[in-house]
Amino acid sequence: xxxxxxxxxxxPAGSGKSTVARKLAQRLSLRYLDSGAMYRAATWKVxxxxxxxxxxxxxxxxxxxxxxxxxxxxxxxxxxxxxxDISKAIREPELTARVKYLARMxxxxxxxxxxxxxxxxxxxxxxxxRDMTTVIFQDADVKFYxxxxxxTRARRRFDELQGCGQDVDLDExxxxxxxxxxxxxxxxTAPLRRAHDAVYVDTTGLTIEDVVNILIAAVEARxx
Ligand code: DC
Numbered sequence: 741x742x743x744x745x746x747x748x749x750x751x752p753a754g755s756g757k758s759t760v761a762r763k764l765a766q767r768l769s770l771r772y773l774d775s776g777a778m779y780r781a782a783t784w785k786v787x788x789x790x791x792x793x794x795x796x797x798x799x800x801x802x803x804x805x806x807x808x809x810x811x812x813x814x815x816x817x818x819x820x821x822x823x824x825d826i827s828k829a830i831r832e833p834e835l836t837a838r839v840k841y842l843a844r845m846x847x848x849x850x851x852x853x854x855x856x857x858x859x860x861x862x863x864x865x866x867x868x869x870r871d872m873t874t875v876i877f878q879d880a881d882v883k884f885y886x887x888x889x890x891x892t893r894a895r896r897r898f899d900e901l902q903g904c905g906q907d908v909d910l911d912e913x914x915x916x917x918x919x920x921x922x923x924x925x926x927x928x929t930a931p932l933r934r935a936h937d938a939v940y941v942d943t944t945g946l947t948i949e950d951v952v953n954i955l956i957a958a959v960e961a962r963x964x
Contacts, residue, residue: 744863746864749868779842870924885934
């Protein structure tokens, strides 16, 4: 395998891509880029500062003037915004529901995209999100599109949030996931779509380990 490959993974919310990407990065000794965490971090700051969610220039200015760091830890990715640990706060449902206001604005995507390209400038990463294969790392060495049924994805989110001690309702989560699919796929700027050169993996019924093994085999086949 090339010493500093870029592996890009896209897919809808709950397709398992965060956990898979993180484990894949660990197994291949690469850094993990959780691109959604960057959108969440920007949303956190915007909400904290009470910025109008429809004011594109003001939202882009927030992104321009903040610093986001993703640090690896045994417990997962630690997300720092201007040095403040916001790892937990960015997973709250109220914040999750508002990320779409930023994600649909070109000026915001430009700023957050610059953070992501900087993270990957020397390669050696597994980047995961909605537009990693189609926009940000179009020249990635290997691309994947991970998918799963809405029911499976809602159940996974349910288990994940319950594991973090959050009180959640399965039907409500399924509605939220369907709504996020709509906003991720139907927005005009960088909508979620399958890159023509991405390997498609339906993870319904597969364990995380199964998926990681499928991806590793594909990476080895493509990078030698
Ligand atoms: O992967 P996630 O659930 O943490 O992502 C949160 C939101 O961020 C998601 O609903 C859409 C947005 N996002 C995006 O627009 N582009 C990305 N590359 C990653 C996430």
